[in-house]
Amino acid sequence: MKWVRSFHEVGLEDVPLVGGKNASLGEMIRELSPLGVKVPGGFATTSEAYWHFLEHNRLEEAIAGELKTLDPDDPAALQRASRRLRNLILKGEYPEDLEAEIRLAYRRLSEEAGEEALPVAVRSSATAEDLPTASFAGQQESYLHVQGEEDLLLHVKRAMASLFTARAISYRAHMGFDHLKVALSVGVQRMVRADTASSGVIFTLDPDTGHPGFVYLTAIWGLGENIVQGRVAPDGYYVHKETLRAGYRALVYKRLGAKELTLAFDPKEGRLKNRPTPPYLRGQFALSDEEALLLADWSIKIEEHYSRKRGTPTPMDIEWAKDGPTGELFVLQARPETVHSQKAPVLRIYRLLARGEVLAEGLAVGEAIATGRARVLKDPREMEHFQEGEVLVTETTNPDWEPIMKRAAAIVTERGGRTSHAAIVARELGVPAVVGALGATRLIPDGAAVTVSCAEGEVGRVYRGALPFEVEEIRPEALPKTRTRILVNVGTPDEALRASLLPTDGVGLLRMEFVFASHVRVHPLALTRFETLPQEVKRQVAELTEAYPDKRAYFVDRLAQGIGLIAAAFYPRPVLLRFSDFKTNEYARLIGGHLFEPKEENPMLGWRGASRYYHPDYKEGFLLEVQAVRKVREAMGLKNLQVMVPFCRTPEEGRRVLEVMAEGGLRRGEDGLQVYVMAEIPSNVLEAEAFAELFDGFSIGSNDLTQLALGLDRDSERVAELFDERSPTVKALCALLIEKAHARGKKVGICGQAPSDYPEFAAFLVERGIDSLSLNPDALLRTVRKVAEIEADLGAPT
Structure with missing residues (x-):
């Protein structure tokens, strides 16, 4: 032809x-x-x-x-x-x-x-x-x-x-x-008859941060126009490329979306029609894990082929659909991703310097902050009312909105997910967007000054007023190299992808309880003893765990996903996970927690850390934590995950914790597993030789060490002025620990707040030969520079 x-x-x-x-x-x-x-x-x-x-x-x-x-x-x-x-x-x-x-x-x-x-x-x-x-x-x-x-x-x-x-x-x-x-x-x-099945979009990198280590898939019921136009919030799936290539068949993370509408062909009317998705389908994932892994495998093959053809790494933007009559999966189209692939390697850290009234919340797209007057529009034909630098607030966007979006300081939509039209265009334009912000057009006053912040993790917020913020730029190659290993503290999976792009040697502190609170939300014993719960608590737990006949599996699955995303983001750099260190009053706030936690006069010095793990009243909960770690290391293949035991008062406690871990199938030294101990009690320092026999290294927790060395309750405002990690007593304990540990061939790091807050404290530790500093992301730049200066003065080799 x-x-x-x-x-x-x-x-x-x-x-x-x-x-x-x-x-x-x-x-x-x-x-x-x-x-x-x-x-x-x-x-x-x-x-x-x-x-x-x-x-x-x-x-x-x-x-x-x-x-x-x-x-x-x-x-x-x-x-x-x-x-x-x-x-x-x-x-x-x-x-x-x-x-x-x-x-x-x-x-x-x-x-x-x-x-x-x-x-x-x-x-x-x-x-x-x-x-x-x-x-x-x-x-x-x-x-x-x-x-x-x-x-x-x-x-x-x-x-x-x-x-x-x-x-x-x-x-x-x-x-x-x-x-x-x-x-x-x-x-x-x-x-492809996806109107009777599912469809979605795939990126062969994380679409928000540009992290190249993942395939990110989204899925909805029905035809894919709804996801592209941002009419619905899709399911999201993360697959780690390196471990998938190595043969591990496990998602590292998945998130259930609302999937509010289903677009399908109506044979009676002879046209496509959007209908509300039935509740039972909204509560189900639109792709099975195996289907998501198959699509991820295809996506990697597509990316590798296009990269070879073009002679340069080529991340891809792919559309897929599932055929309802046959159940077959298909790739509908694939194009080079053009946002992150064109960016120079400059990392920008945005910090909001004040907080205000929150007008609306949704999913954060990007990590920027912007201010401007809100302009609430219902239709792109109202574009003559929009001025350069205003914040566009609307229900949803499609390509007809783009002339307006190009002039916006930020974008806020009531509908849509991370691969919606609004999200994709916002990334291309480099402006922050908050999508899926329910009620935004009603809650945000037209013409009011607002601040749109996407620099606070997964949740994007629209604040009333023009709030102050600052921006710090990092060119990774410009940072000095240091002998002291520089690690980062990570609280939640939402922070991990962004933090992993910083030029660090890994994660020095991942707090399991933060993942607990954001991803599990249920007290572990409310799952192991589900049948004994009072009716109202049972109902609350059942609502969250509906998809899990075995309630224990809910805990292991959710916790493993939260941890797994962080371990995958930093792979192959080490990630040091601290087992749960909630105090009894904090555990009690989890769903069902009040049924299992004693009331203590001083929870800070009570039943916490290691003392819980072998105790018959919590051991079964700790064994679930152990199972989650095993799932990340063994099923997901993320062997870079290491663990740490907090608040371990005596060497005997350390032995008992290691025995319970082994009982759960997690053995120190097996398959490269390292187990660290927190050094946050004076006994950890004074008996460092005995602890060094049991553990692979120490990590100083400066907050608790200061509290216990100076006899202060760090939660009491009356003695707050006496709380100072830079006191001679605390510094002497840190120096003594480094000396004792090094004499036994064991490494010492610090994961407490002090090096992030006080560069001079970080300098003291470097002078004493500490092996690593784990810092908050926003303290990285200034601390690395300070460490390099100290090492240069000491003549330390890099």
């Missing part, structure tokens, strides 16, 4: 002929199908067919005239020009030879599928599209469930006309592409 090509006939070298999207489909069918990657077949009209259509209808001169004097920054003029140009194409007639080839190719495709009139997807594919520097994602239109020759011819014409949507004209103008040198190829692809 002259004007049509089968996908089997084209590859990446054919972008000028069939556009980026269709060239990529052909490449995958030709090169990756033999590796197991499934891609629906189809055909494409060529760029030559597009020019043939314009010439037949004498449209080139009219298009050139319309665009010659157009100001792409004038929204009203842009909309007028777009309407006129699209109407010109829609009123045009097909050349006979082009129409005949489209009809013939469609009949052949239908015959291959054994159907008289095969339902197809009609996708636009521009010749300046899916390039490493410009994705053009969503600029042209796609049409789903097109059926029959007449319907197909209509939608091919509509796809060609979509080259001149306002958003597409604006995008080309701002990216520097000549409108009259860009042609449109139309892809016609066998329809």
Whole structure:
């Protein structure tokens, strides 16, 4: 055929002929199908067919005239020009030879599928599209469930006309592409019946931070337009590339999304229709773990192939769908990711310097902070009301909003997830976005000054007023190298991906209780003794653990996922996990906790840390912690996870804890497992030789060590002024521990707050030869520089 090509006939070298999207489909069918990657077949009209259509209808001169004097920054003029140009194409007639080839190719495709009139997807594919520097994602239109020759011819014409949507004209103008040198190829692809199954989007990196170690998948019920347009909050899945390649078949993390709507074809009305998703489906993941792992495996193969072809690492943005009738998974399209792959390696740390009234909350996209006046809009046609530098607040966005979004300081939407249109565009523009902020258009006053903060972990917040903030830039290669290992403290999985990109040697403190609180929320004994719970507590636990017949499995699974994401983010650097160190009053706040925790006059000095782990009243809870660690190391393959025992008062306690760990299948020294002990009680220092016989090293907890060395309750405001880690007593204990541990060949680090707060305390420890400092992320820059200066003065080798 002259004007049509089968996908089997084209590859990446054919972008000028069939556009980026269709060239990529052909490449995958030709090169990756033999590796197991499934891609629906189809055909494409060529760029030559597009020019043939314009010439037949004498449209080139009219298009050139319309665009010659157009100001792409004038929204009203842009909309007028777009309407006129699209109407010109829609009123045009097909050349006979082009129409005949489209009809013939469609009949052949239908015959291959054994159907008289095969339902197809009609996708636009521009010749300046899916390039490493410009994705053009969503600029042209796609049409789903097109059926029959007449319907197909209509939608091919509509796809060609979509080259001149306002958003597409604006995008080309701002990216520097000549409108009259860009042609449109139309892809016609066998329809995957995801409307009776599920679909989603995949990135072969973390879309928020650009972390390259993960495949991030999203999934919803029904057709994928809802996820792209940001109408629903999808399920999210993280797969760690390195361990998947090594043969470990386990997700490191997954999050259930609301999946509020399902888009499906309504045969009665003959059109696509959005309906509320039934509650029982909203409570289920739209992909099984095995399906997510299969898609991740395909995604890695796609990324590796494109990286080889381009000669440079090429992270990918992939769409997938599951066919309802057959249950088969398919890749619908794949394009280079163009946000993080183009960024220079500069890390920016944003810090909010004050807090205010929270007007709305949702998922944070990116890690920036911005201020501006809120502008609440219902429709992109209201764009004349929007001023440069304002904060766009709306229900959801689609590509029609992009001329407004380009002028926004920040974006807030009531709907959508991390791969929604709003999130993708915000990342490309480098502006913070809060998506899925329920009630935002009602709760945020139009015209009010607001601060949009995405620098506080997973939750993005919109504050009333213009709050002060600061930005620190880090070029990793500019940081000095130090002999002292520099580690980072991580509290929750939400912080891990961002913190892992900092130039550190790993994690010196991961607090298990923080993961408890954010991911488990239930007291472990309320799970091991579920049948004995009072009715109301039983109901609360059952609501959270509905998907787990074995309530213990809920604890192990949720805790392992929270820990696993952090261990995977830093892999292969070591991650030191401290077993739970809640005090009794803090455990009591977990669901069901009040039933199992004693009331203590001074919980800080009571039943905490090691003393709980072997005690018959908590041992079964600690064994669940041990099982979660085993799952991360053994099922997920993350052997970089090491553990630490807190508040271990005597060597005898240490022995008993190690025995319980071994009883649970976690043995020090087995498969590279190291076990550290916190040094936070004077006995840990004074009996350091005995502790060194049991453990692989020490980590100083400066807060508790100061409290117990000086006889202070660190929670009491009356003696707060006496609390100082820099006191001669505390410093003497630290120096003595380093000396004793090194004499026994054991390492000493510090994970307490003091080195982050007091550079001079960090300097003292470096002078005494400490092996590592574990710092809060926001203290990293200044402390590393201080350490390098001290080491230079000491003449220490780097």
